Amino acid sequence: MSHARSEYEDFKRIAPDAYDLVLALGQVAAKAGLDKQLLELVKLRASQINGCAFCVQHHVLLSERLGIPADKLHLVAVWREAPIFSARERAALAWTEALTLLPDGFGDEVYAQAQSEFSETELTYLTSAVASINVWNRFGAAYRWTPPKRPGAAQAAS
Structure with missing residues (x-):
């Protein structure tokens, strides 16, 4: 079992200016009008790819509060095979x-697909959301932040 090297709250305390900047970047897409449920699916998928347990749990909990069905959350990791996702999703x-796995290359097909579903402005803000969650994932994974508990959840036995 891995242990936290530092915690989310430590980041806020140690580097409040960096915390505020990353937080602000993560909020601009929703403020620009992108659907909050869509943004949570995106953040959850990037967090899965990056192996950030804190961020996966955080975005699952936020997604549930936003009313995203459990079936959809369970299928994010295999979204290509799951008909539950819309063309926009x-x-x-x-x-x-593509943005999270940059070393794998970034094909024109992915860009064309995104352009067909998002305006130029929306795609720019979507890119900012993906960039932001990738920054959060770097902190969460590097410091092994402890995943947040579901409100009302009992403490697990060690």
């Missing part, structure tokens, strides 16, 4: 994977 998830 598929374009956003493909865009997220």
Whole structure:
């Protein structure tokens, strides 16, 4: 079992200016009008790819509060095979994977798919959301932040 090297709250305390900047970047897409449920799916997918347990749990909990069905949350990792996702969600998830897995290359097909579902402005803000969650994932994974508990959840036995 891995242990936290530092915690989320420590980041806020140690580097409040960096925390505020990353937080602000993560909020601009929603403020610009992108659907909050879509943004949570994107953040969840990037967090899965990056192996950030804190961020996966955080975005699952936020997604549930926003009313995203459990079936959809369970299928984010295999979204290509799951018919539950809309064309817009598929374009956003493909865009997220391409931006998160940059060494794998970034094909014109993914860009064309994203352009067909998002305006130029929306795609720019979607890109900012993906960039932001990738920054959060770097902190969460590097410091092994402890995943947040579901409100009302009992403490697990060690």
